Amino acid sequence: LADRLQNTIQRIKGKGKVTEQDVKEMTREVRLALLEADVNFKVVKQFINKIKERAVGQEIMESLTPGQQVIKVVKEELTNLMGGEQSKIAVADRPPTVIMMVGLQGAGKTTTTGKLANLLRKKQNRNPLLVAADIYRPAAINQLQTLGKQLNMPVFSLGTEVSPVEIANQAIEQAKAEHHDYVIIDTAGRLHVDSDLMEELTQIKENVKPDEIFLVVDAMTGQDAVNVAESFNEQLDITGVVLTKLDGDTRGGAALSIKAVTDTPIKFAGMGEKLTDLEAFHPERMASRILGMGDVLSLIEKAQENVDEKRAKELEEKMRSASFTFDDFLEQMGQVRNMGPLEDLLGMLPGANKMKGMKNLQIDEKQLSHVEAIIQSMTKKERVDPSIINASRKKRIAQGSGRNVAEVNRLLKQFNEMKKMMKQMTNMQKGKKGKGFKF
Ligand code: GDP
Ligand code: MG
Numbered sequence: 561l562a563d564r565l566q567n568t569i570q571r572i573k574g575k576g577k578v579t580e581q582d583v584k585e586m587t588r589e590v591r592l593a594l595l596e597a598d599v600n601f602k603v604v605k606q607f608i609n610k611i612k613e614r615a616v617g618q619e620i621m622e623s624l625t626p627g628q629q630v631i632k633v634v635k636e637e638l639t640n641l642m643g644g645e646q647s648k649i650a651v652a653d654r655p656p657t658v659i660m661m662v663g664l665q666g667a668g669k670t671t672t673t674g675k676l677a678n679l680l681r682k683k684q685n686r687n688p689l690l691v692a693a694d695i696y697r698p699a700a701i702n703q704l705q706t707l708g709k710q711l712n713m714p715v716f717s718l719g720t721e722v723s724p725v726e727i728a729n730q731a732i733e734q735a736k737a738e739h740h741d742y743v744i745i746d747t748a749g750r751l752h753v754d755s756d757l758m759e760e761l762t763q764i765k766e767n768v769k770p771d772e773i774f775l776v777v778d779a780m781t782g783q784d785a786v787n788v789a790e791s792f793n794e795q796l797d798i799t800g801v802v803l804t805k806l807d808g809d810t811r812g813g814a815a816l817s818i819k820a821v822t823d824t825p826i827k828f829a830g831m832g833e834k835l836t837d838l839e840a841f842h843p844e845r846m847a848s849r850i851l852g853m854g855d856v857l858s859l860i861e862k863a864q865e866n867v868d869e870k871r872a873k874e875l876e877e878k879m880r881s882a883s884f885t886f887d888d889f890l891e892q893m894g895q896v897r898n899m900g901p902l903e904d905l906l907g908m909l910p911g912a913n914k915m916k917g918m919k920n921l922q923i924d925e926k927q928l929s930h931v932e933a934i935i936q937s938m939t940k941k942e943r944v945d946p947s948i949i950n951a952s953r954k955k956r957i958a959q960g961s962g963r964n965v966a967e968v969n970r971l972l973k974q975f976n977e978m979k980k981m982m983k984q985m986t987n988m989q990k991g992k993k994g995k996g997f998k999f
Contacts, residue, residue, distance in 0.1 A: 564674060566634070567589075567648065569666075571885070575623055576898060578738055579852065581799055583612060584612075585612075586611075586634070587611050590607075590608065590611065590634060591604055591608050599880060607637055607641055611633055611634055611637055614637075618818060619712075634948070637849075637872055638846075638847035639843045639844045639846075639847040640843075640849060641816055641819065642815055642816060642817050642819050642826065642843035642846055643825045643826065643844075644825075644839060644842055644843065645842060645843060645844075646800075646825040646826075646827055646841075647827050647840030647841065648827075649680070649772060650771040650772050650799070651771075652771045655736075655740075655742075656689070656732065656735040656736065656740050656741055656742055656743045657737075657741065657742050657743070657772075658732065658742075658743045658745070658768050658769070658770040658772075659676070659743070659744045659770060659771065659772045659773075659774060660745045660747065660761075660764065660765065660768070660770040660772070660773045661673050661676075661745060661774050661782050662747055662749075662761055662773060662774070662775055662776070662792060662796060663749055663776035663777060664710075664749045664750060664751065664753070664777075664778075664788055664800070665748075665750055665751050666749070666751075666778065667776045667804060668726050668776050668778060668802070668804035668805065668830055669694075669746055669749060669776045670694070670746050671707070671804075671830070671833065672705050672774075672776050672802050672804060672828075672838065673690055673704065673707070673744050673746040673829070674690070674704070674707035674710070674835050675830070675835055675836070675837065675838035676688075676744060676774075676802075676828070677690055677742075678711055678836065678838070678886055679838055680742055683711075683887060686741050687740050687741055687742070688713065688740060688742035688743065689713075689715075689731060689734065689735045689737070689738070689740040689742070689743050689744070690707070690708055690713060690714070690715045690716065690719075690746065691716045691727065691728060691731040691743060691744065691746060692715055692716065692717040692746060693724040693727045693728055693745050693746060693747050693748070693764065694724075694746055694747055694749070695721075695722070695723075695724060695727070696720070696748050697748075697873060697902040698720055700719070700748070701717050704717075704746055705717065707835065707948070710835060711835065714738075714740075716731040716734060716735075724747065724748070724763075724764055725760075725763050725764050725767050728745050728764050728767060728768045729767055729795060731745070732742055733991055739933065745764065747760075747761060747764065748760070750911055751786060753791040753792070754802050757793075758796070760794060760797055761795070762796065762833070764966055769796040771799075772799045772800060773796055773797070773798045773799050773906055774798070774799070774800050774801075774804045774827070774828075775788075775789060775792045775793070775796075775798040775800070775801050775802070775822075775824075775955060776804060776830075777789055777802070777803055777804065777818065778804055778805050778812055779803045779804060779805050779808070779815070780808050781814070781918065782814055783814065783817070785814040786805075786817040786818055787820065789801065789818045789821060789822050790821050790822065793822040794822065798824055799824060800825055800827040801818055801819075801822065801825070801826045801827065802826075802827060802829070802830060802838075803815055803818070803826050803828070803829050803830065803841065804827045804829075804830030805830055805955075806830060807830075807832045807837070809829045813987070815841075815843075815846050815850075825972065826841040826843075827840070827841055828840060828841055829841045835920065840884070870997070875983045884979055885943050885944045885945075885946075885980075886935045886938055886942070886943035886944075886946060886975065887935075888933065889935065889975060889978070890935050893931065893932065894987035930963055930967065931971055932962075933948065933961040933963065934957060934958075934961045934963055934967065934968055934971050935971075936957075936961065937957045937958075937960030937961040938957055939957075942957075946972055946975065946998050949968075949972065954968045954969065
């Protein structure tokens, strides 16, 4: 999924101007990619229409090239497609709240049961009871008991001879008696969806009336995960999905389709084998992952958040026309500060690390304050035209700012270099004309 999209994105990214034809091409690629990922045809169609509408009709934001703008729209719509962020877990009117974990064998049910219990305790100060209702393999019970020990949490088990329904019922009685506010039932899985399994799960469901039924699916299984989700949802009407093994190099097409097919939110993401490796599912991060360009996108976002776009444009113009002054420099420094370490920002720019003279831009916080002090000690005239700063002026500026002449010299040099760099960078970003990132 990611490959094709990325090619198109690469092509469109650097463009200063995006034509309707570009948008068409882009949406065609997106459409194919989604269809390839088995996303429901209607969903794809809706999605594409939305993108077209927004990308073509929209006023172009000043700090973004139209290419970036299209990508931004695609990303936002991908995010929407996967649903908002929904890591909330139901709370029963009368405790305990019952959560049933279902899914195929090896998907990560047992592990996620432990992770979820850990999260509930840590984030919400809850006191869950874990229930071993996978009676077909003794090892499954041991596995849950081991997790319980690690977490220092009780595990309810009646061995392998009592039916899962009975186990679940008794567990809930015990939870009430011992004032557990959550009960998490770890059920059995099979290698494939089969009717015996569904029958068993349905019985448990009807008996305990769980507040949540979480389907655990392995993200690595790709499109199979989608079919599995569809079957489980048909039979059990699941309330949420946990997507595991996202720490692997899976692409996440499954995430798109699962939400579209089941219309239930993906609530959590398994990010590793440890008990702490469970996170709220972030549709937005997943969209970035699918687009395969997280860094560029977060840079766009940062720039959007922190830079006054109009002003940035004016500054850029000034820089190019060489009328950029130390006053402007001061102002920009303020904006750069809001964005975080300059180094990080430059690191996000594709190709920026290949630029010569990068080192000179690695200004740290303390240095920034020194630089500010030096500039503030300059006269208005000097700030506008640094070329008049001769030796005696340098001495005065150094004294006024509490720095030394060498530092003043360095700043003057950096200032000139910065001007040069900015020019290079904007040229890189925009090709020959168009707009680029501003600092
Ligand atoms: P179950 O059969 O559904 O109960 O699956 P398990 O909980 O026993 O998990 C099967 C395997 O997947 C185990 O080796 C787990 O450590 C591993 N696993 C579960 N969740 C994750 C995850 O999010 N990331 C990784 N890397 N491994 C996971
Ligand atoms: Mg298990």
